Amino acid sequence: xxxxxxxxxxxxxxxxxxxxxxxxxxxxxxxxxxxxxxxxxxxxxxxxxxxxxxxxxxxxxxxxxxxxxxxxxxxxxxxxxxxxxxxxxxxxxxxxxxxxxxxxxxxxxxxxxxxxxxxxxxxxxxxxxxxxxxxxxxxxxxxxxxxxxxxxxxxxx
Amino acid sequence: xxxxxxxxxxxxxxxxxxxxxxxxxxxxxxxxxxxxxxxxxxxxxxxxxxxxxxxxxxxxxxxxxxxxxxxxxxxxxxxxxxxxxxxxxxxxxxxxxxxxxxxxxxxxxxxxxxxxxxxxxxxxxxxxxxxxxxxxxxxxxxxxxxxxxxxxxxxxxxxxxxxxxxxxxxxxxxxxxxxxxxxxxxxxxxxxxxxxxxxxxxxxxxxxxxxxxxxxxxxxxxxxxxxxxxxxxxxxxxxxxxxxxx
Numbered sequence: 207x208x209x210x211x212x213x214x215x216x217x218x219x220x221x222x223x224x225x226x227x228x229x230x231x232x233x234x235x236x237x238x239x240x241x242x243x244x245x246x247x248x249x250x251x252x253x254x255x256x257x258x259x260x261x262x263x264x265x266x267x268x269x270x271x272x273x274x275x276x277x278x279x280x281x282x283x284x285x286x287x288x289x290x291x292x293x294x295x296x297x298x299x300x301x302x303x304x305x306x307x308x309x310x311x312x313x314x315x316x317x318x319x320x321x322x323x324x325x326x327x328x329x330x331x332x333x334x335x336x337x338x339x340x341x342x343x344x345x346x347x348x349x350x351x352x353x354x355x356x357x358x359x360x361x362x363x
Numbered sequence: 364x365x366x367x368x369x370x371x372x373x374x375x376x377x378x379x380x381x382x383x384x385x386x387x388x389x390x391x392x393x394x395x396x397x398x399x400x401x402x403x404x405x406x407x408x409x410x411x412x413x414x415x416x417x418x419x420x421x422x423x424x425x426x427x428x429x430x431x432x433x434x435x436x437x438x439x440x441x442x443x444x445x446x447x448x449x450x451x452x453x454x455x456x457x458x459x460x461x462x463x464x465x466x467x468x469x470x471x472x473x474x475x476x477x478x479x480x481x482x483x484x485x486x487x488x489x490x491x492x493x494x495x496x497x498x499x500x501x502x503x504x505x506x507x508x509x510x511x512x513x514x515x516x517x518x519x520x521x522x523x524x525x526x527x528x529x530x531x532x533x534x535x536x537x538x539x540x541x542x543x544x545x546x547x548x549x550x551x552x553x554x555x556x557x558x559x560x561x562x563x564x565x566x567x568x569x570x571x572x573x574x575x576x577x578x579x580x581x582x583x584x585x586x587x588x589x590x591x592x593x594x595x596x597x598x599x600x601x602x603x604x605x606x607x608x609x
Contacts, residue, residue: 297486
């Protein structure tokens with residue numbers, strides 16, 4: 207082999223082994239990289255015990271109740287529900303039936319006391335008229351609004 | 364075939380690349396201006412308000428092109444760095460060095476506009492999710508590349524060290540791109556996918572694509588200007604530079 211070919215082979219080989227190493231490391235870190243767990247994972251006991259963690263999912267439609275400064279709502283992934291209590295200011299995009307990520311602790315009574323609520327918006331952008339038309343079409347079909355659920359529902363447990 | 368290879372390698376010499384780059388720069392500036400004006404007009408006056416996010420979503424017209432360019436420039440930079448390492452061509456290392464500051468600028472812009480967007484929409488300036496963290500690492504890779512190159516006096520050795528860092532960092536690019544798919548992140552999934560229609564209104568999409576083209580042309584123009592300066596600096600002992608500067 208000419209020196210040039212040798213160098214090219216060395217670079218390609220180096221990059222390939224690096225890719226494999228990174229792949230293995232990321233695979234091992236998988237659960238630590240995830241920003242949140244889903245309500246189903248909490249129900250299955252996969253949430254960290256005795257310390258703060260984040261739950262991601264949808265705000266169950268019609269579950270948001272305000273009482274003075276405290277907001278109570280239910281986080282759902284269409285399979286399991288977790289009641290949440292939060293005192294503080296909600297982000298603008300926090301809506302019924304939309305994605306959210308809450309950080310806090312799970313009490314022994316099964317209520318998750320949140321210290322921070324983040325809204326998770328989806329990747330769809332459309333003018334209000336199109337959104338209204340879409341909603342009307344869905345209501346006439348009266349099918350469960352599965353499309354609105356962000357990807358966390360399909361994600362592996 | 365033989366002929367074409369020789370022609371191609373002619374531009375690997377700084378002396379012939381210098382005037383070529385000089386001739387190309389005004390064209391890229393002109394293209395950047397045209398795409399920028401059209402893109403800004405579409406994004407601010409034509410594109411409709413978003414149903415969910417209101418007017419605030421318009422930051423994507425800067426955020427998304429900047430993020431794309433930050434990743435793309437890194438790939439181009441690593442390509443030049445790898446080429447220089449493999450073939451020992453002189454201009455390759457200079458190209459890599461010239462691209463790094465623009466890439467760093469794009470990464471910084473992406474992080475900054477993302478934070479400005481995140482506060483009103485998510486409710487947080489910063490979250491340690493996989494997408495945001497890997498983009499921050501990309502920013503640090505650019506800074507590390509520039510620092511490493513600047514720290515070594517001999518330009519050929521600086522190029523070699525930088526090239527290795529740039530090539531190792533390439534692994535971060537697919538991680539950024541697929542992070543929203545592989546892990547639970549607060550950052551939304553990608554709007555533009557290779558295997559399905561983009562989930563955004565037509566005019567919004569056009570505004571974003573034109574802005575991306577504008578950023579692209581700007582990056583090329585600035586990188587070429589910078590590479591000309593680097594050529595002059597590194598070749599200052601040669602006869603042709605003495606003539607060119609006069």
